[in-house]
Amino acid sequence: MAADEQEDEDAIVNRISLFLSTFTLAVSAGAVLLLPFSIISNEILLSFPQNYYIQWLNGSLIHGLWNLASLFSNLCLFVLMPFAFFFLESEGFAGLKKGIRARILETLVMLILLALLILGIVWVASALIDNDAASMESLYDLWEFYLPYLYSCISLMGCLLLLLCTPVGLSRMFAVMGQLLVKPTILEDLDEQMYIITLEEEAIQRRLNGISSTVEYQTAELERELEKVKSKKTNLERRKKASAWERNLVYPAVMILLLIETSISVLLVALNILYLLVDETAMPKGSGGPGIGNASLSTFGFVGAALEIILIFYLMVSSVVGFYSLRFFENFTPRKDDTTMTKIIGNCVSILVLSSALPVMSRTLGITRFDLLGDFGRFNWLGNFYIVLSYNLLFAIVTTLCLVRKFTSAVREELLKALGLDKLHLSNNPRDSEAKPSANGHQKTL
Template sequence: QICALLFVSLYILCHFIITHFKKHTDFTAADAQLSRRLGLCTFTLAVALGAVLLLPFSIISNEVLLSFPQNYYIQWLNGSLVHGLWNLVFLFSNLSLVFLMPFAYFFTESEGFAGSKKGIMARVYETSVVLLLLTLLVLGMVWVASAIVGNNAASRQSLYDLWEYYLPYLYSCISLFGVLLLLLCTPFGLSTMFTVTGKLLVKPRLLEDLDEQLSCTRLEEAAVSRRISSASCWLNLNVELLREQFFAIRSKRRKLELRHRASPWQRNLGYPLAMLGLLALTGISVLIVCFHVLELLLDDAAMPRGIQDASLGQVSFSIFGSFGAALQVVLIFYLMVSSVVGFYSSPLFTRLLPERQDTPLTKIIGNCVSLLVLSSALPVFSRTLGITRFDLLGDFGRFNWLGNFYIVFLYNMGFAGLTTLCLVKRVSWAVQAELICAFGEDRDAGTGAGVSHIPPPPPPALTLSLCPGLHKLPLPVTRSRPLGKPC
């Protein structure tokens, strides 16, 4: 009942999320099965969200049982519940990736076999046949790969066990792909989050006079506006160029007004705290991974092997107690958000980014599959990097590659190296840009050259200086006709 209640809550939440992004024209089409396909997408997204919450929920449950071991109201929170949740997430992830999402996609693209009556059942028949052929193809590839990798009697005997061998082996390959995708997306996402935070929050600027910049920008905007409104055949003006400069100056003026209206607390405290928080979380993650690398070299118990019994409420999984467990939960969510940001920011997957009220069904299916692959690999990702000491439960700990020391060691080294490189690159470049901009503006202000930055100027012979900074604005005055001749 508790598992059903949790899943229903996640399903309702995911339904509102998909409704927020789906394209309205889809529901006006005469397709009776559209709601069912959206239901499959909602189910898959709910499983993905459950996979994200799986490890944090387990860590919090362990700490709650440690803090209140004899409390009557939390007796329902036990090892069997947590173990059951891990098994259900594993089962539903396999079901969604192997059957539900391929069926939804093939049904969307199907039209029925040639010569058959057009309708829902014809599309169902075609989708079922295509899905069956795809399943046989995938199972055949897995059978061949298994026979090549494990050439012994036990492996050959297990080849005939579909439920106990094929699906865990196939999901192990999918999880390995998801973990590798997390390895590539997370450092890139960490770097992108610094940039996004700088754009969303009001940044403090060193040695800056906002009143002077705002006044000068308003004069520049008014000057360009007058030049555009007074353009005639008497003057040879590039109106399109002036319009582009006008929009650029207006955009800058609005940003300056937004910064001017921001309170000193928001301008001087909000941005530094946010950047320091991101920097601290990233640095702690790198330090934990580096310490885990040393553990891998010295202690064989640091390998991310799974267990079958959930020993909750006996010992904390962090040497810092409840504070360390809370930090582990924060880091897990932080890495997941970073991986999603990096996934949608990468050039390969930018087109999958959903748009509000304008996302077609095929793109929704692609997003659900991608998020499920990332989220189902999150527990393995966190345990492999040593972010948490909570062992993988159920079938998540049966992946063969988790016992390979070289894969785990190189994975940790790759994450630490890529994250450190992106962090140093992003922070050092940002600091250099701020210092160059600040001292450059201060030097310009000292020489009377103005403090505002406007679009690149044309040849200086045709410019007009109305105030400090306007000497960079192009205002050509070349006549196109002799005086005295009408247009």
């Protein structure tokens, strides 16, 4: 009876945490769509200023959406997600009756202590950085000063994370699309891959038939491995049945499109560096701007706005791919039927930080000239010329290095083979030098 009540209680807690995580992902999606919606709205208002059917679309609405995005991002980041985590880990204080109420009480106490700790750190940090009288005040200006200051710090960390993830993701996008699309025959031999995967399946099946049913752990491990091999075989069969146009046209077209988008992104960042050096209005903060619906922010009108939107989405997808490609976050990747609720909460927080920093990064890099509205435009570090210039330089340099490393890896491997250095295991993966299991289940060694 007690065990059933505990299971029901855990189910309710997991359901509430999952609902809060879903809401956080919705806020993240809103933050991603915020800048593209504002850009296209500006072009629509400029093209149809007197149209009756778009009178509802105005600057006040767009400003309100930016303020709501900032509000809900703060709410999810500082209240809902910490509540979901503490609620999931809580058990109730000792001496109190166990149940949902006891867990909620413990969660609220933990949230209050966390809020006091964070606000104390922010107050001390702001007092140390700014020596004016306003920064030495007590916590009366909590809403107007300290929360925006804290969100500015989070945004800066998000932009630094994007600076790390996006260049890696831009180079990884080619490999990811190569796995999803069917390559031309000259680039991959599907018959050989089918032969190898069939041998692996038969080897695992023989090992399963030869293992006693009493060894449950090893049997379960081999069954999972067999399922993965069957899934790969099904995928290979689908790729083998692909039509000729899908094999020979789609893959090169997508690769060329990715290369064009990446090149345009780097070119825009390079141009933005030049603008920063000669024009102070290129700074993401303090440029003022003509206002929504008064002037086009793109030289090419609708076409330029559409290109900006495509690049913004491309950078967001690349940043997510790069985030999960980093070694530090490899184990953070969610997997089907193998993801704990704590890991789900961590992933939601990470996506929220990345998506909230996306408009700031897009404006800082010069991908768009649309001015940041609401609290997004109040970040102090956006007015620092050296920070903004360094950010642009680092992005351009790191992205270029990642792309050069990506496209020259095959040449390096061929050179190593030609020089006979490939046997020295000079690859980046330390596990390449280890013995790998062959298709028959035995260790293959030199």
